[in-house]
Amino acid sequence: xYRSSGSRVLESNVLRGLRAQALRSIFVANDxxxxxxxxxxxxxxGNFEAVRGIDFEVRRxxxxxxxxxxxxxxxxxxxxxxxxxxxxxGEISVLGADPSHRDRExxxxxxxxxxxxxxxxxxxxxxxxxxxxxxxxxxxPVGEVVDLVGLEAKRRARIKTLSGGQQxxxxxxxxxxxxxxxxxxxxxxxxxxxxxxxxxxxLVRGLCAEGRTVVLTTxxxxxxxALANSVTVIVAGKVVASGPPDTLGGRDRGETTxxxxxxxxxxxxxxxxxxxxCPRVRHHAVEFSLPDATTFLHDLTGWxxxxxxxxxxxxVKRPSLExxxxxxxxxxxxLEELEE
Amino acid sequence: xxxxxxxxxxLRYEQKAYxxxxxxxxxxxxxxxVFLLVVGTGxxxxxxxxxxxxxxxxLVVTMLVFGLISxxxxxxGITLCIRRDSGVLKRIRGTPISIGSxxxxxxxxxxxxVALITLLVVGIGMVGYNLHFPYHLAAAVITLLVGxxxxxxxxxxxxxxxxxxxxxxxxxxxxxxxxxxxxxxxYPINNESVLSQIATFFPVRHLVxxxxxxxxxxxxxxxxxxxxxxxxxxxxxxLVFGLRKFRWEPRHR
Numbered sequence: 008x009y010r011s012s013g014s015r016v017l018e019s020n021v022l023r024g025l026r027a028q029a030l031r032s033i034f035v036a037n038d039x040x041x042x043x044x045x046x047x048x049x050x051x052x053g054n055f056e057a058v059r060g061i062d063f064e065v066r067r068x069x070x071x072x073x074x075x076x077x078x079x080x081x082x083x084x085x086x087x088x089x090x091x092x093x094x095x096x097g098e099i100s101v102l103g104a105d106p107s108h109r110d111r112e113x114x115x116x117x118x119x120x121x122x123x124x125x126x127x128x129x130x131x132x133x134x135x136x137x138x139x140x141x142x143x144x145x146x147x148p149v150g151e152v153v154d155l156v157g158l159e160a161k162r163r164a165r166i167k168t169l170s171g172g173q174q175x176x177x178x179x180x181x182x183x184x185x186x187x188x189x190x191x192x193x194x195x196x197x198x199x200x201x202x203x204x205x206x207x208x209x210l211v212r213g214l215c216a217e218g219r220t221v222v223l224t225t226x227x228x229x230x231x232x233a234l235a236n237s238v239t240v241i242v243a244g245k246v247v248a249s250g251p252p253d254t255l256g257g258r259d260r261g262e263t264t265x266x267x268x269x270x271x272x273x274x275x276x277x278x279x280x281x282x283x284x285c286p287r288v289r290h291h292a293v294e295f296s297l298p299d300a301t302t303f304l305h306d307l308t309g310w311x312x313x314x315x316x317x318x319x320x321x322x323v324k325r326p327s328l329e330x331x332x333x334x335x336x337x338x339x340x341x342l343e344e345l346e347e
Numbered sequence: 348x349x350x351x352x353x354x355x356x357x358l359r360y361e362q363k364a365y366x367x368x369x370x371x372x373x374x375x376x377x378x379x380x381v382f383l384l385v386v387g388t389g390x391x392x393x394x395x396x397x398x399x400x401x402x403x404x405x406l407v408v409t410m411l412v413f414g415l416i417s418x419x420x421x422x423x424g425i426t427l428c429i430r431r432d433s434g435v436l437k438r439i440r441g442t443p444i445s446i447g448s449x450x451x452x453x454x455x456x457x458x459x460x461v462a463l464i465t466l467l468v469v470g471i472g473m474v475g476y477n478l479h480f481p482y483h484l485a486a487a488v489i490t491l492l493v494g495x496x497x498x499x500x501x502x503x504x505x506x507x508x509x510x511x512x513x514x515x516x517x518x519x520x521x522x523x524x525x526x527x528x529x530x531x532x533x534y535p536i537n538n539e540s541v542l543s544q545i546a547t548f549f550p551v552r553h554l555v556x557x558x559x560x561x562x563x564x565x566x567x568x569x570x571x572x573x574x575x576x577x578x579x580x581x582x583x584x585x586l587v588f589g590l591r592k593f594r595w596e597p598r599h600r
Contacts, residue, residue: 089441091596115443125434129367130360141356142444165367185442 040067041100042189042220043088048097050083057083059244060097065237070211070221072235072252074228076336080244081224082122082193088222089119089191102189115143118187120195124174128167132158132177135166136184143185156180157206171198179207183214190214192223196230208233228329238328240335248335252328256335261326263300265307267318269293279306292320350448357444357452358459365456371425375417375460379410379468386533387476395535399563400478402535407472408558409532414464415491416498416551418457421523423502425515426453432512432597440595454499461495478562486570487561494554497578500585501550507592526551550581 043065050058058080065071073081087094090106090113099105104113126135133149140146147155153162156176161169169177175198182190192211196204211221211234225231231238232252239249240256248256269275269291278293280286281303287294297303300323311318366372387403395405430436439449472478481487509518527533529542530551536543546552553574560571 091437091440111443111445114441117441119438119441121434121438121441123434125438127360127364127430127435129364134360134363138356138360139442141353142442181438 041065042067042069042102043071043222044098044100045084045088046098048084048087048099049095050080050087050092051095056244058087058094061241061244061246063239063246063249065220065222067220068215068218069236070215070223070234072231072238073222073224073241074226074231074238074332075241079241079336081241084241085191085193085222085224089117090114115185116188118182118185118190120175120178120182120190120192122193122197124171124178126166126174126177126181129165131163131165132169132180133162135177136180139181140184145186146184147186149184152180152184155183155210157203172200172203175199176203176207179210187219189220189222192221192225194225195223196225196227204230228327228332232328240332242336248331255328256331258326258328258331260298261331262296262298264324264326265295265297265300265304265322266324267293267321270311270316270318273316279303279310281306350445353444354448354451354455357449358455361452361456362459365422365460371422375414375422376464376467378417379414379464380471382413382533383407383410383468383471384475392476396537398535398559399565399568400559401476403476404472404478404562405535405559407468407476407478408562409555411465411468412494412551412554412558413527413532414468415461415494415554416523416527418460418464419495419498420502420505421519422460423453423457423499424505424509424519427503427506428509428515428519429512431506431594434597437596457499458495461491465491479564481561482564483561483569487558490554490557490561490571490575493575493578493582494557497550497554497582497585500582500589503593504585504589507589507594510598512597531555550578553577 041064043063045064046062048058048061049056061080061084063071073085075081083092086092088099088101088106090101090109093107099107102113102116104110106113130138132153136149136152140149140152153159156179158173158176158180161173166174166177175195179192179195182192196207199207208230211223215221221234223231223234235252237249238252238255240247250256253259269288275286275288275293278286280295281297284295284297284303287296295303304323307318310316383403383406387406390402390406392401392403395402398405400408427436469478469481473480505519505522509515526546526549529536530546530549531543532551532555536546543552553571557571557574557578560568560574
């Protein structure tokens with residue numbers, strides 16, 4: 008009696024679990040807000056394991072930045088999602104479809120900017136965009152795209168006469184002309200001057216505001232910081248950290264660094280050092296790392312004012328995305344030179 | 348958008364890009380015309396053994412062969428290699444265009460170029476060198492079409508042995524010129540000669556013989572079935588090899 012009811016309980020628990028799992032998987036598969044889902048993705052080239060089990064999700068309207076050193080597997084991952092390469096194993100879904108099937112319907116909803124500009128050099132800007140527009144059922148107006156990427160003045164220029172940055176902008180225009188829901192940008196602002204980069208960032212923000220989703224690979228930490236809702240760091244084919252750029256790798260909990268130059272005639276022992284904190288000194292430069300610098304700064308500046316000393320080169324720094332990235336990827340620079 | 352319209356669009360842009368790139372156009376169009384005018388005029392209208400064609404008339408036919416091979420094998424092969432290595436092909440593959448529309452547009456543009464060079468060269472021959480309108484029109488058209496098929500297939504196949512875009516002109520011209528030279532394109536060769544025996548292995552000689560047959564009259568003229576079949580064997584072999592080895596992307600960096 009006991010046994011049979013127990014096994015019934017067990018059975019119904021298992022069934023309930025299975026049902027919940029099935030529901031969840033239907034829910035996930037049909038959740039229109041999940042634009043990309045990657046689970047356990049692997050890919051090898053010969054003996055080289057380029058991607059060794061990567062998982063992430065991208066939601067609609069989000070910018071996901073994939074960061075990582077060269078050869079970490081970022082481009083391989085992105086190119087599998089774009090449908091250029093088949094995976095070895097893992098589950099992936101892009102806009103609800105499997106990109107390895109290379110459906111035209113899926114390709115029509117995706118815009119791709121590859122690392123190299125790739126357009127016939129003998130066509131003009133307008134011609135290249137017009138031709139590309141012809142491949143989509145609801146393209147954006149060509150003139151609008153030309154304006155969007157800031158190539159109005161180069162409308163009739165042959166592509167081979169454009170500068171590197173202008174060609175990248177044309178690339179972006181070509182990726183956008185099909186009015187895609189999902190856009191892959193592989194190092195999109197390499198070779199841009201600072202103002203062109205800012206303009207591109209504004210463009211990407213505008214795309215997301217319209218509900219489009221962007222997957223960005225970049226080497227510029229300021230770009231990831233400026234654009235991404237979510238950052239995934241890939242090292243040697245694996246995800247080592249992911250999260251919003253402000254909290255990635257415990258960045259929000261990281262210590263604040265206060266640096267300044269020791270006034271002449273003052274030793275470290277004269278400073279109002281908080282209890283249990285040991286400053287690092289090199290020549291005349293002093294560095295304090297502490298969880299909360301508020302009180303210390305108050306004490307320090309109060310001390311300096313009372314003694315009529317000037318704290319030259321005073322800086323207060325929170326860990327930047329780059330600091331976190333470098334420590335995650337094991338590319339930490341040796342203690343920054345503190346001397347003047 | 349329907350695939351046929353997209354192919355037509357592709358063809359239009361292929362033609363635009365082609366005529367804006369002087370190197371390819373000069374080689375394919377200027378070379379046969381200039382050679383025909385200079386050598387054809389200089390060498391005159393002497394008789395050729397075992398043929399109803401005069402020497403300059405023979406050159407009209409072989410310069411058509413030269414133009415056709417240049418438009419199909421050389422231009423197509425180099426274009427595909429450069430597009431592959433600069434990432435154009437990869438980029439195209441990421442758009443919703445069908446492979447049929449893209450390839451159709453490219454081949455359509457090649458066919459237009461071959462038609463233009465045919466009109467140009469045969470026109471010069473008929474006006475300047477008393478060349479008769481092909482006695483065997485069907486044979487001429489079919490031989491030309493088989494020639495386009497064969498040398499486009501070879502243009503595709505050669506991309507598999509070209510390592511990168513910069514090497515494309517060297518590899519492609521390096522295989523094109525020697526074969527064209529021994530196949531009787533610049534001067535008539537005796538079928539029994541050693542060169543001709545070697546040339547018989549390659550498809551160029553068969554295109555020359557097929558087209559000469561279509562422009563001649565008298566015994567032995569008309570459809571050169573054997574030559575057409577040998578070209579078709581080359582076409583099938585090149586297509587199978589080319590499609591199997593085709594790469595959309597540059598070799599791994």
